[in-house]
Amino acid sequence: MKAKENFIRKAKLAYSSLPGVRKWANRFASSPLYFKWLKKRIARQKEKDKSGPFNLVIETSNFCNARCLMCPHSIMKRSKTIMDNKTFSFIVKRIGQENLPVNKVFFSGMGEPLTDPNLLRRIEIMKKMGLPVRLYTNASLMTKEIARKIVALAIDEVNISFNGTNPIEYQKIMGIDFATTVDNINYLIEWKRRVGSKKPFIQISSILIKENKKNIKKHIQNWEGKVESVTVSLAHQWGGGVKVNPKLSIQNSSAKTYPCRSLWHTFVIDSQGNFVICCRDYESKHILGNIKTHTFADIKKNAVLHRFRQAHLKYSRDALPPMCQKCNFPYQDGVEWLLPRSVD
Numbered sequence: 281m282k283a284k285e286n287f288i289r290k291a292k293l294a295y296s297s298l299p300g301v302r303k304w305a306n307r308f309a310s311s312p313l314y315f316k317w318l319k320k321r322i323a324r325q326k327e328k329d330k331s332g333p334f335n336l337v338i339e340t341s342n343f344c345n346a347r348c349l350m351c352p353h354s355i356m357k358r359s360k361t362i363m364d365n366k367t368f369s370f371i372v373k374r375i376g377q378e379n380l381p382v383n384k385v386f387f388s389g390m391g392e393p394l395t396d397p398n399l400l401r402r403i404e405i406m407k408k409m410g411l412p413v414r415l416y417t418n419a420s421l422m423t424k425e426i427a428r429k430i431v432a433l434a435i436d437e438v439n440i441s442f443n444g445t446n447p448i449e450y451q452k453i454m455g456i457d458f459a460t461t462v463d464n465i466n467y468l469i470e471w472k473r474r475v476g477s478k479k480p481f482i483q484i485s486s487i488l489i490k491e492n493k494k495n496i497k498k499h500i501q502n503w504e505g506k507v508e509s510v511t512v513s514l515a516h517q518w519g520g521g522v523k524v525n526p527k528l529s530i531q532n533s534s535a536k537t538y539p540c541r542s543l544w545h546t547f548v549i550d551s552q553g554n555f556v557i558c559c560r561d562y563e564s565k566h567i568l569g570n571i572k573t574h575t576f577a578d579i580k581k582n583a584v585l586h587r588f589r590q591a592h593l594k595y596s597r598d599a600l601p602p603m604c605q606k607c608n609f610p611y612q613d614g615v616e617w618l619l620p621r622s623v624d
């Protein structure tokens with residue numbers, strides 16, 4: 281499986297960073313045969329996805345210390361908060377009571393998770409429940425003590441959002457200090473090596489925008505071989521919240537769309553305990569319930585979720601909810617339905 285995962289990660293990197301590969305892949309995916317074949321496959325897979333295993337995205341904080349150009353955090357209007365202990369306990373309780381099959385728990389959302397002072401204790405609870413954990417962070421608040429704890433807890437994956445090849449570029453894109461972050465990442469790599477731990481799997485991820493485009497090859501070279509994975513993604517429109525350069529993004533001009541897989545296999549809980557339709561709903565506009573009052577089973581039967589799914593299964597841009605029309609996922613040729621859950 282590892283070789284397959286590595287191949288997929290390399291293919292994704294080539295797709296995002298090499299326009300020639302992108303052009304070839306898009307031509308292949310636009311054939312009617314591909315569409316017919318994938319539609320059949322999606323029909324089967326969506327039924328399987330309904331019974332899990334599910335991804336669980338938990339936003340324990342929606343505060344952020346960075347101000348990234350390609351993120352809608354700066355325009356987000358919902359109130360900023362750290363998830364309280366009662367809400368987090370409800371998540372833990374319900375996972376156990378419902379015996380929820382979990383693929384991965386993502387500590388992520390619209391904030392920097394390390395702004396939550398309880399984060400590592402919360403991750404520890406999930407790890408003790410035997411659940412695989414991926415932490416999304418910009419790593420600028422990852423002190424030596426935190427890095428050691430990340431290794432000691434055997435957090436499965438750490439995805440580090442890192443945008444910029446040099447201090448000027450990085451500061452311009454993310455608004456935080458380059459040298460601090462690089463030192464923090466290097467310490468995590470070094471400590472993991474020193475104690476002989478295989479975990480965490482460290483991934484450096486970047487978004488391709490005009491500010492880092494020129495140096496993206498150098499950025500990849502800088503990190504390849506130092507960490508387990510380097511990814512570059514095309515800029516996301518966040519349901520219309522972020523304006524992206526059309527040359528550096530997935531085009532949403534196609535009338536034919538594919539269903540967004542996350543509607544079948546992911547639960548997203550915001551910092552107030554609300555179940556929201558997806559991780560791109562940064563304002564929590566589409567609330568399906570709250571972990572304090574609703575079980576996971578309730579959410580699976582939710583009418584709004586059902587409506588979103590039905591709209592996506594029409595395979596047409598015009599049938600999609602407005603937020604989804606301005607999102608990237610329906611225009612990605614349905615590739616997420618082809619990927620193994622381990623790379624989710």
Ligand code: SF4
Nearest residue numbers: 540558560604607609
């Ligand atoms: S397509 Fe819609 S449901 Fe899927 S991530 Fe985008 S906004 Fe959310």
